[in-house]
Amino acid sequence: xxxxxxxxxxxxxxxxxxxxxxxxxxALLPRVGAVEDVDVVVCPPYLSLQAVVDSARGSAVQVYAxxxxxxxAGAFTGEVSAPMLTEIDVAGVILGHSERRQLCGETDRxxxxxxxxxxxxxxxxxxxxxxxxxxxxxxDTERKLRHQVQEGLEKVPKERLxxxxxxYEPIWAIGTGLVATPEQAQDAIAxxxxxxxxxxxxxxxxxxILYGGSLKPDNAAELLALPDVDGALVGGASLDAESFATxxxxxxx
Ligand code: PEP
Numbered sequence: 563x564x565x566x567x568x569x570x571x572x573x574x575x576x577x578x579x580x581x582x583x584x585x586x587x588x589a590l591l592p593r594v595g596a597v598e599d600v601d602v603v604v605c606p607p608y609l610s611l612q613a614v615v616d617s618a619r620g621s622a623v624q625v626y627a628x629x630x631x632x633x634x635a636g637a638f639t640g641e642v643s644a645p646m647l648t649e650i651d652v653a654g655v656i657l658g659h660s661e662r663r664q665l666c667g668e669t670d671r672x673x674x675x676x677x678x679x680x681x682x683x684x685x686x687x688x689x690x691x692x693x694x695x696x697x698x699x700x701x702d703t704e705r706k707l708r709h710q711v712q713e714g715l716e717k718v719p720k721e722r723l724x725x726x727x728x729x730y731e732p733i734w735a736i737g738t739g740l741v742a743t744p745e746q747a748q749d750a751i752a753x754x755x756x757x758x759x760x761x762x763x764x765x766x767x768x769x770x771i772l773y774g775g776s777l778k779p780d781n782a783a784e785l786l787a788l789p790d791v792d793g794a795l796v797g798g799a800s801l802d803a804e805s806f807a808t809x810x811x812x813x814x815x
Contacts, residue, residue: 568786568813569727569770569793571603571688572800573628573656574610583610587617589803594810595621601793602810604800605656608642615651626654626688629662632675644683654686656795658714660733670713678717681725688727688795689714690774691754695734704753711757723758723765727772729795730754735775737797744784747773751790779808786813 578586583606594602595618605626606614615625631641647655657676662668673689680687691710693703711728718726730751732742742750751771759766773785774795785791793813799805 564789564792566768566770566792568600569603569772570600570806570810570813571605571626571656571727571729571772571793571795572806573605573659573774573795573797574607574800575628575661575797576607577801578606578610580610580613583607584613584617586801586803587614587623590623590806591618591621593803593807595623597622597810597814600810600813603654611647611652612650619651624653625651626656626686627652628656628659629668630655630657630676630680630685632672632679644679644685648684652685654688654727655680656688656690656729658690658710660690660692660731660736664733670710673714674717677714677726678719678722681718681722686725686727688729688772690729690731690795692729692731692733692736692775698732698734703750707750707754708757711754715758715761718761720762720765723762724768727770728754728758729772729774731774731795737776739776741776741778741781741785742773744788747785748788748790751788755790777809779805779812782809782812783815 603624603626605628627647631643634643658673677687693706697706755766758769770792772793772795773791777794778799
């Protein structure tokens with residue numbers, strides 16, 4: 563196993579009212595609140611962030627947002643900025659999730675600004691990358707990953723590159739029950755690591771790269787055992803305290 567610290571993040575997406583989010587975090591805390599050898603992160607919707615931050619305070623669970631704008635303030639109706647997140651002690655932010663890229667017009671150009679902005683503001687960015695089914699079938703997986711990683715990391719200062727977390731999420735595996743084979747996941751993630759090494763060798767060795775896409779308690783062990791996989795970004799299975807806690811336990815093993 564590498565000496566990169568394992569990282570398990572639950573992306574709650576647009577699920578859970580404040581009351582439901584509170585219930586989920588209360589169910590999680592006895593199970594994962596004292597885990598010190600893995601980074602345990604939950605990403606509730608904006609409106610629940612404050613409640614979940616307050617409940618998780620003093621525990622090992624960190625709270626991240628699911629997106630942020632690249633500007634600190636301005637005429638951007640419906641957006642939320644980094645200072646608004648840090649003010650309530652949010653610790654990081656998912657950036658470039660494929661649902662935001664596909665459904666909400668997220669662009670590589672905006673991500674080029676968002677990733678360094680998050681770091682400057684004291685937030686750990688989880689930069690999501692991944693190919694569609696058609697791109698994989700056409701043999702374009704590496705081209706797509708190269709483009710997304712290079713755009714997303716281009717403006718990150720070299721000395722801070724290792725702080726970014728990258729999530730490789732094949733779009734065809736997200737929320738579909740289809741999961742990448744261990745070989746597909748390892749190959750893609752090793753390729754992403756090599757891309758980061760291309761910016762800076764040491765940063766590429768240190769950067770944490772997650773797998774995401776229908777990861778569940780019953781397939782977590784084989785994916786988390788892969789040499790370049792440092793953790794997981796979990797969607798559906800993070801909405802159930804027992805499942806999420808089992809995945810965290812698997813990452814500790
Ligand atoms: C995700 O949305 O980041 C994700 C990996 O979802 P799921 O685990 O449900 O496929």
